[in-house]
Amino acid sequence: IEEEKTSRVKQDFGWPVTACKKLLNQYDIKPEDVDIIAFGGHIYSMLNKNEIKYRFSKNRAVKNLEIIDRITSFMGIVSNKNERNESVFIDELRKIGFSRAKVKIYNHHLCHAVSAWYAAPFRCDLVYTSDGHGDGESITFYEFDSNIGLKLLKSYDYNTSIGQFYSAITKLLGFRPTRHEGKITGLAAYGKSTDLLNKFRDLFQFHNGELKRFPFDKMQELWEKYNLNLKLTIKNKINFHAESELGVNYAKNGIILGELLKEVTEGFSKEDIAYACQKIAEEISIELLDYTIRIRMGGKKVKLALAGGVFANVRINQFLFEHELVDNIFIQPAMGDSGLSLGAAILADIECHGNVSTDQYRFVDTYLGPDYSLDLQDFINNIDKQKYIVKNMGEDAPKEVAQLMAENKIVGFWQGRMEWGPRALGMRSMILNTFDRTVNDTLNKRLNRTEFMPFAPSVIDYMVETYMPKYKSSDIAADYMTITYDVASQYHEELQAVVHIDGTARPQVVKKETNPYYYNIIDEFYKLTGCGAIVNTSFNVHEEPIVSTPNSAFKALVDKRIDVLVLDKFLIKHNEK
Numbered sequence: 278i279e280e281e282k283t284s285r286v287k288q289d290f291g292w293p294v295t296a297c298k299k300l301l302n303q304y305d306i307k308p309e310d311v312d313i314i315a316f317g318g319h320i321y322s323m324l325n326k327n328e329i330k331y332r333f334s335k336n337r338a339v340k341n342l343e344i345i346d347r348i349t350s351f352m353g354i355v356s357n358k359n360e361r362n363e364s365v366f367i368d369e370l371r372k373i374g375f376s377r378a379k380v381k382i383y384n385h386h387l388c389h390a391v392s393a394w395y396a397a398p399f400r401c402d403l404v405y406t407s408d409g410h411g412d413g414e415s416i417t418f419y420e421f422d423s424n425i426g427l428k429l430l431k432s433y434d435y436n437t438s439i440g441q442f443y444s445a446i447t448k449l450l451g452f453r454p455t456r457h458e459g460k461i462t463g464l465a466a467y468g469k470s471t472d473l474l475n476k477f478r479d480l481f482q483f484h485n486g487e488l489k490r491f492p493f494d495k496m497q498e499l500w501e502k503y504n505l506n507l508k509l510t511i512k513n514k515i516n517f518h519a520e521s522e523l524g525v526n527y528a529k530n531g532i533i534l535g536e537l538l539k540e541v542t543e544g545f546s547k548e549d550i551a552y553a554c555q556k557i558a559e560e561i562s563i564e565l566l567d568y569t570i571r572i573r574m575g576g577k578k579v580k581l582a583l584a585g586g587v588f589a590n591v592r593i594n595q596f597l598f599e600h601e602l603v604d605n606i607f608i609q610p611a612m613g614d615s616g617l618s619l620g621a622a623i624l625a626d627i628e629c630h631g632n633v634s635t636d637q638y639r640f641v642d643t644y645l646g647p648d649y650s651l652d653l654q655d656f657i658n659n660i661d662k663q664k665y666i667v668k669n670m671g672e673d674a675p676k677e678v679a680q681l682m683a684e685n686k687i688v689g690f691w692q693g694r695m696e697w698g699p700r701a702l703g704m705r706s707m708i709l710n711t712f713d714r715t716v717n718d719t720l721n722k723r724l725n726r727t728e729f730m731p732f733a734p735s736v737i738d739y740m741v742e743t744y745m746p747k748y749k750s751s752d753i754a755a756d757y758m759t760i761t762y763d764v765a766s767q768y769h770e771e772l773q774a775v776v777h778i779d780g781t782a783r784p785q786v787v788k789k790e791t792n793p794y795y796y797n798i799i800d801e802f803y804k805l806t807g808c809g810a811i812v813n814t815s816f817n818v819h820e821e822p823i824v825s826t827p828n829s830a831f832k833a834l835v836d837k838r839i840d841v842l843v844l845d846k847f848l849i850k851h852n853e854k
Contacts, residue, residue, distance in 0.1 A: 308374030317388035317617025385411025388620030408585035409440035468552025611698035646695030679801035701815035703795035740809030
């Protein structure tokens with residue numbers, strides 16, 4: 278469970294108090310019953326001792342530390358530079374009841390890699406991780422060794438980061454870095470190739486397997502050139518006192534990069550800047566993979582596993598999959614830092630039991646989140662029946678929901694356990710038809726979404742190859758909405774609400790064995806309309822976490838963000854009389 282889904286604070290990086298409480302209650306576990314707490318990423322110095330209580334609070338006013346705050350873990354607390362202070366971490370765990378748990382702390386990128394390799398439904402030959410930064414690294418490649426588990430092939434340090442470059446562009450274009458990178462991916466489709474592409478290429482140097490990225494080895498020189506000490510003091514943007522050297526250098530790299538980007542992008546449109554950014558991120562990501570496969574792995578075809586925030590970029594994933602030496606691909610559905618929890622837990626479990634080759638962690642689906650079903654009947658009983666009509670649809674539920682979408686209704690759909698990771702996959706989804714773009718515009722306005730951001734489709738399994746000819750039934754990545762495909766041109770109108778301007782779509786392939794209720798809805802919709810796909814977007818207003826409880830779902834109906842609400846088999850709508 279991501280803390281944001283229980284605390285209702287978007288990207289909540291505070292202590293996971295509400296998530297722990299939900300887990301413990303759901304499984305009737307007491308904190309003192311817990312044997313091991315596994316954490317993905319080392320705890321480096323970040324704040325001095327006088328700031329510990331301030332940092333551990335849920336106070337969202339830590340503005341001057343925002344840059345470094347996103348670099349190291351949210352538990353980074355300490356007395357001296359570069360000193361890990363795990364004892365303080367353990368003390369804080371004791372305070373919330375974990376009285377006897379041993380704490381296991383594992384490397385950030387190893388946790389990403391383990392979460393992808395062990396969760397993949399097929400044995401992968403190569404694991405590729407890429408993000409902003411974690412434990413001094415930004416990119417790694419691993420292969421599996423039956424004696425030791427994952428073996429590091431190559432690591433690239435924090436100052437080569439593709440993720441940091443992408444985040445710097447995100448910030449430059451007026452969006453929030455580490456949150457709105459997907460907007461840049463969407464915006465890029467509206468841009469065109471310009472001279473800026475070559476200027477961005479000059480920011481990266483790749484030779485004989487080694488990668489460098491601006492500011493290369495000129496950080497101090499450029500820091501003084503841009504007079505950044507004075508600028509940052511005046512703007513009170515960042516405080517470098519008692520911070521880790523690693524964190525400071527990463528932050529400085531990002532700030533210097535931002536200054537240069539302001540210069541080189543002047544006069545270019547936002548769309549063309551986004552285009553160049555996306556193109557370079559694709560090129561460097563593919564070049565790294567190509568070298569690793571051809572040189573480090575002897576040029577054999579590989580099954581590839583991906584994890585890390587960069588691989589939230591579905592277009593990069595498509596191009597990696599289309600590489601001639603990639604046979605299949607699995608993208609960890611919780612590819613960002615929430616996925617570290619799985620990697621750390623698997624490493625701790627393997628350490629306890631010693632079986633590095635186990636298949637017991639293979640994914641079947643991502644419906645692993647909290648379950649609020651036991652709260653549902655009480656919630657239904659307490660709805661004001663004067664204001665709202667409540668109907669138990671029973672076995673007719675799939676037909677009735679399909680009919681509502683055929684009538685251009687926007688449906689808030691809630692059932693069972695929540696999805697784990699950032700994508701809504703038919704448990705906490707807003708669903709509607711794909712062939713009326715006016716409904717799309719209405720939904721964008723209701724959710725305060727950016728209009729150039731494409732919606733994604735849930736596609737029933739027997740229609741995917743019709744709509745997306747390159748799709749094969751073995752393409753597991755498409756089950757989790759983590760990759761794009763080119764849509765056959767004759768279906769662009771039928772799927773107009775989910776086909777982006779570049780002719781691609783990001784599907785969730787829906788299978789009866791993993792989500793029968795959702796599958797039956799789309800199947801009934803196909804029988805009604807001849808269309809085997811529906812719009813699926815996360816059930817939340819823009820900048821809010823995905824809804825969790827029946828009450829948080831109901832709020833969307835109260836606020837008229839949706840036309841009708843489906844809570845499991847219950848249909849709820851406003852009483853217009």
